[in-house]
Amino acid sequence: MIPLRLKIETDVVDPYVVRLRSFEGLSEDRSDVGSLDAALESASAENADFTGAMGKLRVFGVDPSEVNGDVIFVVPWRGTAHRLIRANSRHNTLLITERCDQLCVMCSQPPKERHVDMFPFFETAVLLSPENSTIGISGGEPTLFKSELFEFLERTMLARRDIDFHVLTNAQHFDHNDLAKLCRLDLTRILWGIPVYASDRDIHDRIVAKPGAFDQVRKSLSLLCEAGAKIELRTVLMKPNAPKLFDLAKFVTTALPFVNKWAIMQLENIGYGRQKWNSLFYDSSVGFDVVGKTLDFAISRGIETKLYNFPLCTVPPEYRMFAPSTISDWKRAYVSDCADCGLRNECGGFFEWHPKAHGYGRFGVA
Template sequence: MIKDCKYRPLFLKGKMGQGSYSLVSVCKSEESLDKKCKAKVILKSKTFIKGYDAYVFQSENVQEKVMNYLKLNNIPYICGVDEIDTLVDKDVIEMDTDRSTIKVLYRANSTDNVLMLTNKCNNNCIMCPDSLKVRTENKNIPLSILKKYIELIDEEVKFLCITGGEPTLLKKDFIEIIRYLGEKLPDTEYLLLTNGRMFYNKNFAESFLKSTPKNLITAIPIHGHYPELHDSISGVKGSFIQSFYGLKNLYELGGKIEIRVVINKLNYTVITNIAAMISNYFPKVVRVNFMAMEMLGNAVVNKEKVWIDFNSVQEKLKEAAFILLKSGIEVGIYNFPLCSLDESIWNLSVRSISDYKIRYKEQCKECSVMKNCGGFFNSTINMKDLKVNPIQ
């Protein structure tokens, strides 16, 4: 199994730490990053430099006089951090000094960064890569923390994905975060991942659109072309009506919309019907993306109900794509390896899997189009009926 060359861990572990919880940007080089909260990363060859808000040491054995200085001034630090060399200038990290762990929230050299607002969700999708337990724990991120995170993000960031859980469940705080993003990062392109149900309330939809940055697209999934099918996949009765009319409200109010169709065993035979419905009701959406599943969480628990091998989907996927293309709608195909797609729709395939999740099978090294192929999720690559057919 081959890892993508861009792989960078999101979690780093140290040996010991001290101080309060810290949300800081990374500084490895000597020059200032012009940010209020900076963490100085010190490699073995570096000497101690004063004046930073937090410190990360590669060495486990830091000089006693350095430790005394940090303790006396109540400055957070973590020592003996593995893979410290994977951090880069302007990363935003969350330092948990009690556990001596670092979570990389924003990767400065990545085009695939996420702003997660909450783990909670008002759906329980049968193929969700999160588990029901994860989505029902009370882990809403305080508004003050979210704002601080946004302030630390490099102002030149090109793209940011806003996600959850279900971000809109934060209600007024959600609207405030959307407004704040437009104020602090006005030139960034945004993709909001939401089930769209809260936009069923037209007043909420209007408040949202009044606050959105100029480059924000709202991505809403449609799981079926009639309520019973959609609701059986979302796990909530009545969710189709709310998602459909939430989408309709945004559409009629001029919002930029992407519709997503996550393909699974329950809906793969009717994705042509879903495509026809979209063409009839929402012909001016920005795009429609067909997506293969990430086999984690609920998707694994419900594997027998939802898993369908890529090759079984090929003909219906091709037909659905052409229905939309003939209506003038842009189409993307996500998370499918090229060898599982008809060659006539290769140009619709997107290298979409996050860089730290991409994997390839050993046979993929023999494939002539591997560099253009999105590969597999690290959680999906070992499904027993997952086969590859290297293209020569």
């Protein structure tokens, strides 16, 4: 797994954000080094020493070329730095909060009450990001800090017109007063990822453990539609909602035809998903009929529909084009049976924490 946390040493006391510049090639242009950069001074097998306006920073256990351009959040008293933005990755996500007002049965990251305001640090990180990045915003539930989130988006998008955002939200906190704020943002550059688990409100509300959640999601989706926002519906496929997946397809195509994308997602084996694996995991390799029927229907009605986190060999060949590799590089893994697989380059594999006995009845490429 790619490390997101690095061991560091620094004389600085307060936490700060800095971009690492390795400049190992003599031809590299150093003219754009700014006050928020730390340039490589020397490197050994054990550590790399950087220096910048914030003073000296020693980073342990990294090859400097692998962190060149990374934007890190240095926490001196812990002796760690978090790689907020990895320059060579398409999978950079900023975690706004660990608080959440829902308690989804399969939550991969169960909520915590503690909250630390990271917006000022995240704003700096976005400003230092590589050109044309798409940055994920997630939680917990980011819109629990809605005013701060809107201000953060407005400021960073004005300052960096090349950067797009993908915001994951449970859409429980939008109201009509937000319309003007939404319309001030360049909504062509934000994709709002919003979970809807069933067209039956009781099933949806049970899955998110919040009475009234389905009705609120519907209102928020209407509001976002009115604002002209781009929407990605997200449905984690599980035993409690799989039998009703086709009903959801009919609902999406008739009530929500304005969504830009619909992602049907396999379950992640971590957090509550791991604790309740046996009652939640739906083996789509043997029960693909409902998934295939849903895909056929939604696509025929003009909804771009995709399968996220589905190992490619568990999907019938004629549907594999709808199953892109979606698991982030730092948490992607393969099982031993994948070693000689010809599909491996296109396949997203598994989450790193997925059990080696993967649980799919039909697996491997014949």
